[in-house]
Amino acid sequence: MNYTESKDKFIKAWGNLGSSWGINRTMAQVHALLLIAPDPLSAEDIMEDLRISRGNVNMNIRALINWGLVHKDNVHGERKEYFIAEKDIWKVATLIMKERRKRELEPALRVLEQVSKVEGDKRDKNIKAFTEAIGNIKSLVEKADSTMEKLIKADESFLTSTLLKLLK
Amino acid sequence: MNYTESKDKFIKAWGNLGSSWGINRTMAQVHALLLIAPDPLSAEDIMEDLRISRGNVNMNIRALINWGLVHKDNVHGERKEYFIAEKDIWKVATLIMKERRKRELEPALRVLEQVSKVEGDKRDKNIKAFTEAIGNIKSLVEKADSTMEKLIKADESFLTSTLLKLLK
DNA sequence: AAAAACTTTCAATATATTTTGAAAGTTCAG
DNA sequence: CTGAACTTTCAAAATATATTGAAAGTTTTT
Numbered sequence: 001m002n003y004t005e006s007k008d009k010f011i012k013a014w015g016n017l018g019s020s021w022g023i024n025r026t027m028a029q030v031h032a033l034l035l036i037a038p039d040p041l042s043a044e045d046i047m048e049d050l051r052i053s054r055g056n057v058n059m060n061i062r063a064l065i066n067w068g069l070v071h072k073d074n075v076h077g078e079r080k081e082y083f084i085a086e087k088d089i090w091k092v093a094t095l096i097m098k099e100r101r102k103r104e105l106e107p108a109l110r111v112l113e114q115v116s117k118v119e120g121d122k123r124d125k126n127i128k129a130f131t132e133a134i135g136n137i138k139s140l141v142e143k144a145d146s147t148m149e150k151l152i153k154a155d156e157s158f159l160t161s162t163l164l165k166l167l168k
Numbered sequence: 169m170n171y172t173e174s175k176d177k178f179i180k181a182w183g184n185l186g187s188s189w190g191i192n193r194t195m196a197q198v199h200a201l202l203l204i205a206p207d208p209l210s211a212e213d214i215m216e217d218l219r220i221s222r223g224n225v226n227m228n229i230r231a232l233i234n235w236g237l238v239h240k241d242n243v244h245g246e247r248k249e250y251f252i253a254e255k256d257i258w259k260v261a262t263l264i265m266k267e268r269r270k271r272e273l274e275p276a277l278r279v280l281e282q283v284s285k286v287e288g289d290k291r292d293k294n295i296k297a298f299t300e301a302i303g304n305i306k307s308l309v310e311k312a313d314s315t316m317e318k319l320i321k322a323d324e325s326f327l328t329s330t331l332l333k334l335l336k
Numbered sequence: 337a338a339a340a341a342c343t344t345t346c347a348a349t350a351t352a353t354t355t356t357g358a359a360a361g362t363t364c365a366g
Numbered sequence: 367c368t369g370a371a372c373t374t375t376c377a378a379a380a381t382a383t384a385t386t387g388a389a390a391g392t393t394t395t396t
Binding site (some may be wrong): 345353356363365 | 367368369370371372373374375376377378379380381382383384385386387388389390391392393394395396
């Protein structure tokens with residue numbers, strides 16, 4: 001397989017992976033493109049390469065910058081903006097975890113916290129089953145949340161590799 | 169907050185969590201409903217509770233059964249089918265991991281494997297950057313994959329709690 | 337200060353995903 | 367076998383999500 005084929009295949013695959021895990025397909029593709037780019041890319045480069053509109057590039061680049069996965073890289077003496085992706089893949093992983101934890105896990109935890117305080121007759125079997133299920137789910141989600149938190153905070157490479165070994 | 173409010177809130181939240189992690193919202197809601205149900209539910213019960221059509225219930229129940237998260241529970245002497253969710257929340261988590269690993273992580277790994285064998289001049293900076301990025305991503309995805317595999321295989325409660333402690 | 341070179345916005349449009357419900361299929365008691 | 371009770375299927379409709387592109391906004395150059 002030659003370079004162009006490989007590149008396209010990778011971008012497609014990364015897009016699919018993203019979209020099946022709740023990340024906009026195009027955002028993931030733009031990210032993929034920047035991850036493998038040896039040099040900074042402009043909005044135009046991305047438009048051409050992925051055949052998408054200017055507005056779409058702009059929106060997704062902004063989202064990537066928001067996630068901390070991409071940053072602007074202004075080339076001296078040029079008006080145009082260029083973009084670079086964070087290349088340390090562990091950092092990429094923790095940045096993604098951080099964002100998703102904030103956006104999805106934490107709101108879910110807040111709801112679990114609320115509903116665990118359901119009022120009513122503790123002997124009612126519906127309430128009993130509900131309380132028990134929520135309690136179990138809550139403790140699992142809390143565990144997942146704190147695990148993610150720890151992985152995120154462990155962004156020194158020494159700690160990182162130590163933790164990764166624990167998981168091995 | 170009373171039982172009905174809490175229940176609805178939980179079902180909604182579980183649906184949102186599912187849908188932002190790539191699981192059909194309705195499937196997650198049906199699952200939520202079964203998770204907190206003290207007794208088996210029929211297709212009709214689910215239709216009424218979630219206000220969705222019979223076909224929709226059928227499809228999503230079948231999906232949940234496919235994932236191993238729900239099973240049929242035929243009540244003696246009744247034609248109608250009843251359904252029960254797996255209540256052990258750790259088992260629920262590993263079943264979900266198992267399915268997603270199979271559906272998404274493994275195909276992605278196969279693509280990474282393929283594209284890492286890109287042909288071409290190793291001195292070309294595009295190829296160099298590509299090969300390096302793919303190598304790093306591959307090793308991270310492999311690590312994630314094998315971690316999930318280990319968690320999945322650790323479904324004895326002793327091992328489970330040991331591993332969970334490691335993550336604490 | 338006007339034009340040029342860009343970036344951002346967002347309403348309209350296109351695409352993808354989910355849901356419905358009626359028809360077809362299945363099972364089983366009589 | 368027949369019909370009642372239930373389940374499954376799937377094309378059409380509804381809904382949700384993503385994309386476009388032209389207009390508006392911004393910054394720099396002349």
